[in-house]
Amino acid sequence: MDQATSLPTMVGRVGICILVMGANRDREASYSKLIKSLEKDARVKSIDAPSPMTATLQDARYVVPPSRPANPRTRMRTEGATHTHNHALRIRPAISLHVQVPRRLQVEGAKESTVPADEYWVAWDGVTALVTWMYDASPRPFGIPGGTVVLDILEKAAEDSGLKAKKLSCGSNCGYPFAHSDLLVRPVAERVEPTFSTQDRHLVEVKVTTADNPLNLTRALLANIYFICHIYTKLRSHGRVISVAEKDARASAADLLALQYNRALSGTLPAHKRAQSLWRDRKWRKESTRFIAGVWLGLVSIEENKREWNNARLIFDESSSKGNAGLIFSHEYPQEVNLITSLDVSNIRASVEQTAARLDTRFTVSTTTVVALAGAVIGAIAAHFTG
Incomplete structure (x- = not known):
């Protein structure tokens, strides 16, 4: 069999599976534990991974929204940090895996016939996972x-080695762990750069130079697309932070206005109810100040991440033209761009500015009145002793 037909058509899926490790962790030691964990998994039939001495282990940072308790005691959504970041371990060259799992064990509560294969070839660089299988493995x-x-296997290996593998959903409005465009991988005899073309709404064909086995083909394809996948990961991570910060800032601004409304409403109540309302909201000024500071913090976080998001978008647009690799995220990318570019925080900013100005005015008036009274008293005392 000649090289042109040595490998049949395959199907590929791109997923974002970020290997998270602490900032001060020993990379080589953590990597060694991860490889041992994968080797112990009975579902992994073979593994080809660079040794800790020859692998390039890089620290890649991806921002994430802060984790908060489900039912916070304070009403303020934006209190404290508005975003943090994960330290990801990027591995080059990528880890390659040959995985075999019976179809019946891949689904729970679903038909076995929905599983396209029981044999997978995987390339994973600690951020992007490319999973392939034979096109004719199933009807x-x-x-x-x-x-x-495969993503479950990576998550378990990371957990067993004291790390964490976090799956990042393909888009802001979906929880699917892979890009929605499947890859129809067609090996060809001639040496070519992988070239992508649309075949159907959810199908992208990519022509690649054939290899001697599916594992090497999968690894070679990931080596070609890893950069644009890395940039899309940055785009998505900054987009998530922006979206959460905007939602939190808007909610806190609403709480701030509600606090101001309740304060104004107290003046219209009967005397006995007014006293109760005033006592209940006796800390309204301090709470208002905290809300205002929290909302400003959220707005600053939005601006900071929007700047990084715009930069990532520019790089993605420039890189996506190479072989039309941007087609991998042809469904997710427009949604991501629309979500972020359609956000408008001008009304949040305006309401907070107005509330802050009113608070400053009241403070100035109160202070001026106190100073005037104090001056009058001091003047009266002085006149008494000098008269």
Whole structure:
């Protein structure tokens, strides 16, 4: 069999699976534990991973929204840090895995026939996971569960080695762990740069130079697309932080206005109810100040991450033209751009500025009155002793 037909058509899926480790962790030691964990998994039939001495282990940072308790005691959504970041371990060259899992074990409560394969070839660089399988392995080569078991294997190996592998959903409005565009991988005999073309709404064809086995082909394809996948990951991570910060700032601004409304409403109540209302809201000024500071912090976080998001978007747009690689995220990218570019925080900013100005005015009036009274008293005392 000649090289042109050595490998049949395959299906590929791109997922974001970030290997998270602490900032001060020993990279080589953590990497060694991860490889041992993968080797112990019975579902992993073979693994090809660079040794800790030869691998390039880089620290990549991706911002994430802060984790907060489900039912915070304070009403303020934006209190404290508005975002943090994960330290990801990027591995080059990528880890390659040959995985075998019976179809019945890949689904729970679903039909076994929806699983397209029981054999997968995987390339994972600690951020992007490319999962492939044979196109003719099933009558349904594009079943939704295809490849999800691989991400489960990576998560378990990370957990067993004291790390964490976090799956990042494809887009802001979906929890699917893979990009929605499946790759129809067609090996060709001639040496070519991977070239992508749209075949169907959810299908992108990519022509690649054939290899001697599916594992090497998968690894070579990831080496070609890893950069644009890395940039999309940055785009998504900054987008998530912006979206959460905007939602929190808007909610806190609403709480601030509600606090001001309740304060104004107290003046219209009967005397006995007014006293109760005033006592209940006796700390309204201090709470208002905290809300204002929190909202400003959220707005600053939005601006900071929007700047990084714009930069990532520019790089993505420039990189996506190479072989039309941007087609990998042809469904997610427009939604991501629309979500962030449509955000408008001008009304939040205006309401907070107005509330802050009113608070400053009241403070100035109160202070002026006190100073005037004090001056009058001092003047009267002085006149008494000098008269």
